[in-house]
Structures are given as structure tokens and as C-alpha cells.
Amino acid sequence: MSANRLSRQLKNLRSGLAEHYRIITSNRLSAFGFWIIILFVVVAIFAPWIAPHEPWEMVYDRDGNFASLRPPSWQFPVGTTHLGYDLFSQLVLATRTTLLIGATSGLISIIIGANIGLVAGYYGGKIDEVLMRLTDILYGMPFLPFIIILISLFGRKLEFVILAIILIIWRTSARVIRAQTIAIKQRQFIAMAKARGCSDFRIIYRHILPNVLPLLLLYAAFNIAWSIITEASASFLGFGDGETISWGGMLYELWLSGKTRVAWWWFATPSICIVLLVTSLVFVSRAYEEVANPRLRKR
């Protein structure tokens, strides 16, 4: 019996994943975004094996000359910095940092946002009032100054960058999930669940949550994208983790070097990576947006 159940659940999981794959590949742009993300994830996982050098290791060309500010070539596919660091290695290793920050803060923020939205929307009244005013206060916080102050207080550590992003970014998802929860809780099957004696916990997480899931996935993708952008901005301003290489951090070093006008390859590559990854996430989220709001499909 339990083996039966396990196989049934596995089947459910497989059909569930197949369904998500179908949603994502249903239009060309989101399919493109999906494969770009997969590519970045693979690079992030195997980064230490792909990168030929350490991020802050001075490199020399085949003739033994110090490779400073070299444009892209066969040996240095994306060129080098003025201090002779290999940009390709930096780029590959930074993918890891960026995806780590993006995934962690994106996912934690959607979990916080979803829970606050569900609880506020379901209970209404005073609970709603308190949680939503808290959200409003966060809306009043300017994004970058908040992160800059937090980092200056606690230090340039990866954890604090992630924490700062999470603290700010959940606000939009909380609002949207709350609105959707209020709409769903009016439906007859929620009253029926109450009549059946379901606890509030059960109604929220088993009856409402699955019904807001498309929206939740949409905002999960948004949150990840925003986390990546925020991390890049913070790092570019010098408030990233100094010990870990990131795309924004690479741009920060370029700025410090003062070689922006000379080394086009230095600013082009991390910028392209940021834009490509964020755009891919937005493309994938578009596919979920169509599920959450079918009217978009007809356009």
C-alpha cells in the first residue's frame, strides 16, 4: 500500500514537473529564458572547474609577459584587468555568487511575503491592518540607502547583503498575495472548508495557497530578478562582499581602476551577464503570468 502511494506520489511529481516544463516552454521567449537560466546554473555549479584561474590571480600570456588590460583573445576569452586578473575566471566564479544571492534572497523573500500576504488577507481586521502598515513602512524605505546603511553597520559580508535584500524585497509579493487571498477566501469552497471543520492553518495552506500558486511563482521569479539587480547595484557602489567576486563587484573594480573608457570588454561582459540573467527570469515569469492572468494570452 505504501509502495503504491509512493509510486503514485512520484507519478504526481513527474506530471507536476512536466506541467511546469510545458508552461515554461509554451512560448519561445520563456523557453529561451529557461535555457539561459539552466546554462547559468550549470556554470555556477561547476564554476571552480571551469575557471582557469583564481579571481584575483595575476596572469601571464604565453610569452611570459604580464597580461595587463588585454582585450579578448584565445587565451583570455574576455580579456584581463589592469592588474592582470583573468576576467573570464572572474565572470564564471561571480555567476556562483550572483545565483546564490539571487536564489537565497529571492526564495526567502517570497516565503516571507507569501506568508504575510496569506495571513493578512485571510484574517483581515487588525492583523491585516498591522501587517499591511508594516509593509507600507517598508515601501517608504529607499532601497539602496537602506542596504548601504545596513552594510556599513554590520560589515561587507555576503550574509548581510542577502539579509538586506530580503528585508526590503518581500513587500510587493506580500501585497499581491494578500489581494489574491482576499479574492479566493470569498469563494464558496473556502466557506465549505470551514463548514467541514478545517482549521485556519489548513484552510490557508491547503486550500488557499494552491490557488495562489501561479501568482506566487511569478513573484518568486520577480524577486530573484530583483535580488540580482540589487546585489549588482550594491556591489557596484562598493557595498558588496569584498571577499567574494560578483558581477557588480567586477564593475566596481573597473570603476576604481578608472579604465572605463579603455577596457570596453571589462564593463561589457558583466553587464551583459546581468541583463541576460534578469531578462531570462522575467521571460520565464511572463509564462507564469499568463497562467495567473489568462487574459494576457490573447494579446
Added chain:
Amino acid sequence: MTKTATPEPLLSIRNLGVVYSTSQGPVHAVSNISFDVHANEVFGIAGESGCGKSTLIRSLLRLLPDNGRMDAGLCQYKGQDLTAMSDEAFRKNILWQEISLVPQSAMASFNPVHRVGDQIIESILAHRDISRAEARERSAGLFDVVGLQSDLMNSYPHEFSGGMRQRAMIAMSLSLDPGLIIMDEPTTGLDVLVQERILRRIREIRAEIKSSIILITHDIAVIAEMSDRIAIMYGGEVMEQATAVDMFENPHHPYTLGLKNAFPSIRDIGSELISIPGSPPTLVGPLTSCPFAPRCPFNLDTCHQANPESINIGTSHQVRCIRTADAKQFRKLAREKSTWRS
């Protein structure tokens, strides 16, 4: 059909009222409701739309919206005072376990994202300490009782037809052997053939289970067919309450007479239906007159001055009307179309 009344009723309600606070002032959706439901009995509540039937059951199940407030002189189930019970205790011990519901629209009453069977299993597991497999077996048995194949349990609600969903809803209401099942218009929105099948199923189930049923409907024919005792509601109050036989052979309230007229009988095919002119009261503010007086063809000045008390006529027949003495004459007049012209 006749039952000997047991001394201790299953559900006992005295002076139940529900007030909704709205921007237009308090709306007395339900007031002065008193009735008993005995063990193994079908108690029918009939009335037109907006008469407070649904509000009444929502208040019994504590499903009133936030602006609704219920107060009752007495609300006793199996000797327990329900009004004194905390929400948590009510949810754990009464809801579904003792009082279950077959809702108005089975179409919208299943969560679209879960399988039908899983929702029934969920209601069992929420109250009983048994394994999932046992709950599954029990649900399959219930599907059998309502005449659905048990492999349909793995379907989603949208894969069911209206009649199937209604039957699944009835299966769900039976899942914990409740003492009382409230059926809120169980056949509304279904076509006549499906209606008939559902009613037959309910009748068959009645023979098998011990539960009492409160049957709420605006369909006089359904209620006449199914109920042991009937209450006729109008304007949030019970106008007349009697055994089914009494209600149809010996009706007293002018509203009951009008309601009976409004439904076709097989015997007088071709004759025009007689309807009651006017529309139900808005119920803003407490009632200061008989709620039916403005539409009643037999009203007197006194009808507009005070809301009449319920009067006992016979052992289990109550009427809220001051002119019960003239009932025999009313019955004759009510059959004339000219009587009901406003």
C-alpha cells in the same frame, strides 16, 4: 411518514435572531425563530428567496460574514448549549462531526485544485484518528452509497457533472455519520431528471442512516415529498410550522396558501398559476407589523400595528397570524385569482 415525537429533541432553537449591520442600518435578516428537530426526522424549511433561510443555517454553522451577529434564547444540540461553546470547540466537536452541510451550489463547493476523493478524505482525517488508507476505504464506501463509482475519487471537480458533484457533496456530508445534515437547496440548479435522482438517493440514504435532515428549499413540491415537518419562512420569521400532512391539508397562514398556489399541480393542467403580488420586505430595522401584511389579501388594520405572536393550534401546529379563526374561509378564497389582485 408520521413520527412519534421523542421527548428530547436533537436540535432545539428558541428565539434565534441574526442582525447584519449595514450602511443602511441594522438588517434583521432572521428573527424570533424557534423550532425543534427530532432524531431521525426530515425538517423542511421553505420560503422564497431572501426570506432568511440561508442566513439561518449560516448562523447555525457559525459561517456568518463579519457584519452578521447571531443571538439566540436557546440553541441546544443533544443537550449541549451551542451558543456557549468556543469557536475552537465548535469546530472540533460539532462541525461536520455532528452537523454537516450540503451546500447550495455543489459546483463551487469543491476546491478546484484538489481531487474530489482527497477532499472527502481530508474531512474524515480532520476529525478521526484513523489512517489515510482507512479514510480512503470509507470514502470509497460513501461513493458507493451515493451511487458513484469509487475510481471517480481520483478525479478533479471540473471533471464531474453537476449531478455527480452534488452526489459527491452528499457523500462528503455523510462522511462522519453526523447527527444532523443541513441540506441547503440540494437540487437547485440541476435539471429535473437529475433532481429526481438526487432526491431518490437522499430518500434511500435516509432509510440507511440515523441522521436527521434539515432540508431547505424554495420548492414546495420537493419539501412536501421529503419532509416530516415543515416550517414556512417569510421576512426572516417562521410563519407557519406543522407536520407535512397538516401543512398541506390544513394550512392556516395566508402566506402558506399563496405559496401553495404558486406551484403547479398535475391535476389542474392549463389553469394559470396564481402568484402573490408585491415583493418581500427589506427588513431594515425591527419589524413593527406582520411582515406579510402589505401583501396579504386578508389584512386588517391591526395587522399593520403589531407583529403577531406565534399561536398554537393543535399539538404541533403553530401559526403567526391573528386571523386563524377565518382560515377555512381563506382557504376557499385563496383559490380565486381575484383574491390575490393587489
